[in-house]
Amino acid sequence: MTTTTDVIAIEKDHLLQVYRRGPVVFDRGRGCRLFDTNGRSYLDLISGVGVAALGHAHPRLAAAVGAQAQELLHTSNLFFHPLQGELAARLSSLSGLPRAFFCNSGTEAVEASLKFARRYWRSQSQPTRTGYVALEHAFHGRTMGSLSVTWDDHYRAPFAPLVPGVTFVPADDPAALRAAVTEGTAALIVEPIQGEGGVRPLGADMAAAISEVCARTGALLIADEVQCGLGRTGRPFYSEVLGLKPDIMAIGKSLGAGVPIAAALFTDRVAASASFGDHGSTYGGNLLACRGALVFLEELVDGGLMAHVAKVGAHMEARLRDLATRHAYIRAIRGAGLMWGIDLDRPAAPILEAALGQGLLVNRTAETVIRLLPPYIITAAEVDEAIGLLDAALHAAFGGPRT
Numbered sequence: 001m002t003t004t005t006d007v008i009a010i011e012k013d014h015l016l017q018v019y020r021r022g023p024v025v026f027d028r029g030r031g032c033r034l035f036d037t038n039g040r041s042y043l044d045l046i047s048g049v050g051v052a053a054l055g056h057a058h059p060r061l062a063a064a065v066g067a068q069a070q071e072l073l074h075t076s077n078l079f080f081h082p083l084q085g086e087l088a089a090r091l092s093s094l095s096g097l098p099r100a101f102f103c104n105s106g107t108e109a110v111e112a113s114l115k116f117a118r119r120y121w122r123s124q125s126q127p128t129r130t131g132y133v134a135l136e137h138a139f140h141g142r143t144m145g146s147l148s149v150t151w152d153d154h155y156r157a158p159f160a161p162l163v164p165g166v167t168f169v170p171a172d173d174p175a176a177l178r179a180a181v182t183e184g185t186a187a188l189i190v191e192p193i194q195g196e197g198g199v200r201p202l203g204a205d206m207a208a209a210i211s212e213v214c215a216r217t218g219a220l221l222i223a224d225e226v227q228c229g230l231g232r233t234g235r236p237f238y239s240e241v242l243g244l245k246p247d248i249m250a251i252g253k254s255l256g257a258g259v260p261i262a263a264a265l266f267t268d269r270v271a272a273s274a275s276f277g278d279h280g281s282t283y284g285g286n287l288l289a290c291r292g293a294l295v296f297l298e299e300l301v302d303g304g305l306m307a308h309v310a311k312v313g314a315h316m317e318a319r320l321r322d323l324a325t326r327h328a329y330i331r332a333i334r335g336a337g338l339m340w341g342i343d344l345d346r347p348a349a350p351i352l353e354a355a356l357g358q359g360l361l362v363n364r365t366a367e368t369v370i371r372l373l374p375p376y377i378i379t380a381a382e383v384d385e386a387i388g389l390l391d392a393a394l395h396a397a398f399g400g401p402r403t
């Protein structure tokens with residue numbers, strides 16, 4: 001039998017060492033729980049960084065993916081298959097953006113968004129309108145284009161030079177935004193709730209300024225909903241909650257509920273600039289990926305999962321705010337639905353190990369923030385259990401009162 005030690009040892013010898021992993025090997029999951037190779041159970045409040053929206057080993061998803069594998073997995077984009085159009089149509093009714101380009105990861109969805117913003121201006125005979133404006137603390141991905149609009153120098157510096165022409169403005173400074181977006185800006189890209197940056201929803205004044213500058217200058221608005229979109233907040237997209245009307249939207253993560261698929265969605269106006277051969281992806285939107293996404297959307301919309309997220313999310317918020325009253329070092333609770341950040345007045349790293357010790361999986365972002373991205377199927381009872389475990393982990397890591 002392969003032991004935890006064997007798994008870690010072979011990775012150490014053969015994998016590019018870019019991930020600092022927790023010392024656990026998972027080989028099974030069910031609902032909101034993961035099981036390690038020793039059979040220990042963990043309550044999963046990360047869901048593979050916001051991916052496993054239907055939880056683990058979801059019976060309908062597993063059956064549909066298995067059945068699809070028996071029929072046909074992949075044909076490339078050289079030919080038609082029955083599922084891409086159906087999926088695009090479903091996304092269109094959810095988002096109001098009628099055209100989709102399918103790819104395999106969030107960063108690719110952002111690449112497509114950035115490329116077609118420039119493509120649009122070229123089609124308008126403005127080929128020099130190539131600038132991008134992004135927000136400080138933004139995270140949009142790791143490929144060259146998306147990295148160029150990602151803020152953190154830690155990710156950027158080793159790979160410079162990046163795409164030129166990107167201006168960053170503070171995420172809470174409407175005046176700086178007004179000054180930065182000009183008639184040379186191809187697009188402004190924003191996460192309606194910054195995820196990696198510390199779970200920070202954009203403020204209403206910033207949202208109003210975004211709409212205003214886009215209307216004034218014509219700059220396209222790209223909403224990066226990879227993390228906060230597709231029902232995670234109890235609404236289809238958080239840009240809609242903020243009153244934003246994106247021209248382009250990047251989605252991914254929960255879209256395939258674990259099957260890798262992402263998409264860029266476009267208005268007809270932007271999509272009209274695309275020509276055959278402009279962009280592409282070998283795997284993008286293959287039958288397996290589309291099948292997974294169709295099951296996810298059926299559960300989300302027809303199966304009432306989005307309404308469940310809104311309800312259980314409100315319960316989670318109440319429990320987190322209560323937790324904050326009992327630990328003085330919690331300085332803020334931020335988020336919506338089932339996307340929450342617990343901002344501490346100190347580094348959050350010790351909590352990860354303490355939580356693991358309690359059989360709870362949480363994640364840290366932006367140094368001081370404990371991030372929670374549970375599966376959408378989490379129940380109120382599981383939320384209560386998680387809060388109890390988190391309370392115990394906080395106590396174990398930092399001391400202070402117990403529930």
Ligand code: PLP
Nearest residue numbers: 105106107139140141195226227
């Ligand atoms: N955009 C946002 C807002 C994200 O949170 C992420 C990943 O965390 C990405 C893009 C990149 O997605 P992926 O890791 O699937 O490339």
